[in-house]
Amino acid sequence: GDSVTQMEGPVTLSEEAFLTINCTYTATGYPSLFWYVQYPGEGLQLLLKATKADDKGSNKGFEATYRKETTSFHLEKGSVQVSDSAVYFCAHGGSQGNLIFGKGTKLSVKP
Amino acid sequence: DSGVTQTPKHLITATGQRVTLRCSPRSGDLSVYWYQQSLDQGLQFLIQYYNGEERAKGNILERFSAQQFPDLHSELNLSSLELGDSALYFCASSVSGGQSYEQYFGPGTRLTVT
Numbered sequence: 001g002d003s004v005t006q007m008e009g010p011v012t013l014s015e016e017a018f019l020t021i022n023c024t025y026t027a028t029g030y031p032s033l034f035w036y037v038q039y040p041g042e043g044l045q046l047l048l049k050a051t052k053a054d055d056k057g058s059n060k061g062f063e064a065t066y067r068k069e070t071t072s073f074h075l076e077k078g079s080v081q082v083s084d085s086a087v088y089f090c091a092h093g094g095s096q097g098n099l100i101f102g103k104g105t106k107l108s109v110k111p
Numbered sequence: 112d113s114g115v116t117q118t119p120k121h122l123i124t125a126t127g128q129r130v131t132l133r134c135s136p137r138s139g140d141l142s143v144y145w146y147q148q149s150l151d152q153g154l155q156f157l158i159q160y161y162n163g164e165e166r167a168k169g170n171i172l173e174r175f176s177a178q179q180f181p182d183l184h185s186e187l188n189l190s191s192l193e194l195g196d197s198a199l200y201f202c203a204s205s206v207s208g209g210q211s212y213e214q215y216f217g218p219g220t221r222l223t224v225t
Contacts, residue, residue, distance in 0.1 A: 034213060043113065043201055043216040089154065096167035097208045098144060098156035 002027045006090045006102035013042055013109050015071075019103045020074075021075040023090035031093040033057075033066055033073040038087045038104070047088070080109045114138065117202050123223045129190040132220045136183055136204030142166070143185040144205075144214060146222035147176055149198040160185055161208040192224045 006023040013019060025033065032051045036044040048057030053068035062077045073090060087106045091099040114137035124130055136143050145157040156169035160179035171177075174192075179185040189196060199221050203207075203214035 029191075032212075036216075043115075043218045045113065046201075046213050046215065049213055093209075093212075094156070096156075096169070097142070097159055097212075098167060098169060099146075099203075099214055100156070101154040103153045 002092070002094055002100050003094055004090050004100055004102035005089075006105055007089075009104070009106040011105060013107070015082055015109055015111050016079045017109075019075070019077040019080045019084075019107070021088055021090075021107070023073045023075065023102060025071050025073065025090070025092045025100075027071075027092050027100075028095060030068060032076070033064070034093075034099065035062070035064055035073070035075050036089045036091060036101075037058050038089065044089065080107070082109045082111050084093045085109045113215040113217065115202060115204050115215050117200075117217035117220050119220060120218065121221050121223075123225065124192060125225055126192055126194060128192050128224075129188065130192065130222065132187040132189070132200055132202075132222075134185045134187070134202030134217055136185070136202075136203075137215055140204035140206050140215070141183065142205045142208045142212075142214075143179055143183070144203040145171075145185070145187050146201045146203065148219070156208075157187070159208065162183060166208050189222070194224050197224045198223055199206050 025066045035047040050057040050066035090102040116135045141162045157171040159167040205212040
């Protein structure tokens with residue numbers, strides 16, 4: 001069935017380090033792909049999206065490219081900040097219109 | 112601020128009780144989704160409404176029900192509550208009901224069943 005697999009956390013980085021969070025998906029067809037971020041005590045915020053193969057979503061220095069061949073949508077940022085500390089969720093659009101989420105990756109950035 | 116509002120923010124109740132969670136979607140959005148977030152199950156889709164009609168069902172228990180009203184706000188009703196129902200319940204809205212459309216999430220209602 002449809003699913004999303006993302007790397008286990010927690011991920012701990014120093015400020016200005018490079019970030020990669022891996023995400024792969026299983027789905028019928030070519031669904032839209034999303035990254036959401038959840039800050040402590042808050043709801044999920046849409047970080048970026050891509051709707052078709054080779055699309056690159058970007059926002060606030062984060063990027064992810066829709067790779068059809070590898071069914072992947074890895075999140076990257078060149079230089080993380082302490083304020084990026086949060087839980088990151090990869091998701092794809094399900095056949096019912098809902099979102100199918102990965103389990104989330106907790107990122108902690110140390111000054 | 113996503114524009115999606117949820118009330119109450121916190122709810123503490125006893126086993127066997129019934130509660131109602133409320134959600135108001137972003138202005139102009141016709142679709143409302145309900146999700147449950149728990150430590151062991153992660154984020155699970157419960158149910159979707161589109162312009163007042165039920166559109167899709169996910170892993171929603173028979174003890175749970177929802178509706179969307181003419182003004183497009185939605186309510187999730189949880190009855191015969193069990194300890195395992197303790198979780199964060201999120202409402203999300205989108206302009207339409209297709210899988211291409213991003214969903215905007217409310218701040219959630221944290222339900223604690225004691």
